[in-house]
Amino acid sequence: MNLATWLHQTGLVRPSAPAIRFGETLCADYRQFAFRSWAVGQHLKDRYGIRRGDRVALFAKNCVEYLEMLYGVLWIGAIIVPINNKLHPREAAWIIENSDAKLVITETGEIYTSPTDLDTQCLEVGIRAAEFQTFAKAAPVADYAAPTEMADDDVAWLFYTSGTTGRPKGVMATHKNLRMMATSYALDVDTVSSADHSLYAAPMSHGAGLYNFQFVRAGACHVIPESKGFDAAEIQHLADRLGNLVFFAAPTMIMRLVKYAEQTGDRGDGIRTIVYGGGPMYAADINKALATFGPKFAHIYGQGESPMTITAMRRDLVADTRHPNAERRRASTGIAQSCVEVRVVDEFLTDKPVGEVGEVIVRGDTVMKGYWKNAKATSETIVDGWLRTGDLGAMDADGFLTLTDRSKDVIISGGTNIYPREVEEAILTNDKVFEVSVIGCPHPEWGEEVVAFVVFNEGQECGTNELDDWCKSQIASFKKPKRYVFVPELPKNSYGKVLKTSLRERLAVSEEGL
Structure with a gap:
């Protein structure tokens, strides 16, 4: 189909329903x-x-x-x-x-x-x-x-991955892939209603655009902000004027909304649901967002190769405080979506025990047909029907998946694996820190050492010794950064993902200059 x-x-059944707005203007x-x-x-x-x-x-x-x-x-x-x-x-x-x-x-x-x-x-x-x-x-x-x-297997959407490790690859998403993605949204992520206003504040070439299909099916209204991008004040204005605002946002966008709310006193009235994904949402950040806006947040984890559909947490799970493992669940990416199976495996694709870190693999009706004109990459990525994501994580006994890092981002220092996200989480609990990104840097003795790029909150800062002491109070001493680089901002792509490749290049240039 x-x-x-x-x-x-929808055009036949709901012909007069509002379909597309530019700001408040019906188009x-x-x-x-x-x-x-x-x-x-x-x-x-x-x-x-x-x-x-x-x-x-x-x-x-x-x-x-x-x-x-x-x-x-x-x-x-x-x-x-x-x-x-x-x-x-x-x-x-x-x-x-x-x-x-x-x-x-x-x-x-x-x-x-x-x-x-x-x-x-x-x-x-x-x-x-x-x-x-x-x-x-x-x-x-x-x-x-x-x-x-x-036919179900006909390609509909040819999406090129970000290409952080080389030339981007074209992901062939079929009509069936996208139909199952959209259908699963209502089962696993959030309800869909004809009264919704689906806002496109993130690029429509990526996940935000993929999320149009379920709203078209329901006859909801699609809203293009006049800024054509993300502006916290504009989003709050549209929420106030239109109501039932639903949109996809990267974690960095949510933190900008939180910052705007702190400055203005707005609390997201008119916003129904914010679906976040596309990068790590740290525990301190989602807790702050919930405290600011309330239970408006749903979480998804996916890749272009299985678009928006690996795991998810609906709003009630994200906001839950009553379960004994509520905090740990909130820091996870949720449970397998209804259209896929998710496993955590070793290098031989054998299941890892509960709680142990391994590679996340996925099988289901949303997994891509393959890479465009790249049979070799397809055969390396899809093995016996399972998509090898390259992401590392652990599954708990209830099926909640917690990601540690991309496999290529793991730091091996002195023969021990150090997961950057764990270090980032620890540093972010410091109230003076706004953002942080941790990478590995080559070291002649240890193989790699941990380096943290730190952005402070406006008007605040602290020194290396203070951050060292803070990390020692949060994580094992061997995991703490050996170096801190203080920067005004982190390099990001248009979707809000931190470009660790750029940080590595910057570090390499500074090393050469020594």
């Missing part, structure tokens, strides 16, 4: 949303020759037209290639060429100004090009038709 069928059906009801998406698809076929299975790249900021373009591509059975709008055009060009895209839809239609920027076989058009508007207005309503039929 084609995922665009959900929009087609389309569901009849208009569906018709425009169909018209985009027909124009792509008629003008650009896009056919079933062709790739169409979408390289633009969050905007009203984003959803119409996405569904227009899916409507005709083509494959959408969403690209992070903050990438350099040359980085985007690599993805476009690797995916063999026949067309790229960009912000202005004028991103690629020289022949060396982009494969000449790929055409470019602006997301607001007059041709789309003209075609939608001129297209006969009588010609409107249901989406192209698709």
Whole structure:
């Protein structure tokens, strides 16, 4: 089944329901949303020759037209290639060429100004090009038709991973993968209602955009903030005006909301649910967020290879204080979502005992079809149907998974494994610390040593000795950092993930300068 069928059906059943807002302004009801998406698809076929299975790249900021373009591509059975709008055009060009895209839809239609920027076989058009508007207005309503039929295994979404360890790989997510992801949301993450306002404050090229499908099916309203990104004051204003605001946010975004609340006294009235994921949420941070906003938080853990669907905790579990293991559960990523099986294993894929750290592996209907044009990487990542995530974690007796780190981020010092997240958690309990990221640095005697990059809260700071004493009071002495680097901010990607690769590069440069 084609995922665009959900929009087609909602357009028929709830034609006058508000569908897309730009800020508070209503831009389309569901009849208009569906018709425009169909018209985009027909124009792509008629003008650009896009056919079933062709790739169409979408390289633009969050905007009203984003959803119409996405569904227009899916409507005709083509494959959408969403690209992070903050990438350099040359980085985007690599993805476009690797995916063999026949067309790229960009912000202005004028991103690629020289022949060396982009494969000449790929055409470019602006997301607001007059041709789309003209075609939608001129297209006969009588010609409107249901989406192209698709098989479950047909690729819908070709998502390129961040590429922190090399060139990004194209994850092939099928119509079934995404349908199961959206269906599981209501079972495992949060309820979905036609009264919801689904806000896109994080990039629609990533998880926030993937979370459109369940809200389309329910006939909820999609809200694009006028800033086209994350602004705490704007979010609170929209929550006050619209109500029932639901959105996906990285942990760093939540801490910015908390900081805004502390400054203004706002407590998130009008916000129904914030689903967080995409990076580690430390215990001190989620406890502070709950104290500030109350039980509005649900948690998910997933990867592009199993989009948004490995484990989850609904709001009641995140906010629970009555269970004997409530604090430990809240620090976990939750339990396996209903569409997958999750295990923690050793290097031979043998289950580790309860409580022991191993690699997290996943099997289920949301696991990707494979990597685009990369059979070797696919065979290394999917083994006997199990997705090897590369993440390390431990499972408790009740099935709650707690992540320690990415396998590549584990620090081995003196032959002992040290998990950066454990050290980060300890440092963050210090009230003077705002953010921290811990990495390993090569050491001639110990193999690696622990280095912490620390950002202090505004107007506060402390010295190395004080942090050393603090760490000794929280964790084993051998785990504490051997060095602290005090910085004004941590380098992050557009989704709020700390770029540890950048920190390692910075450390390497400083070592060379000694």
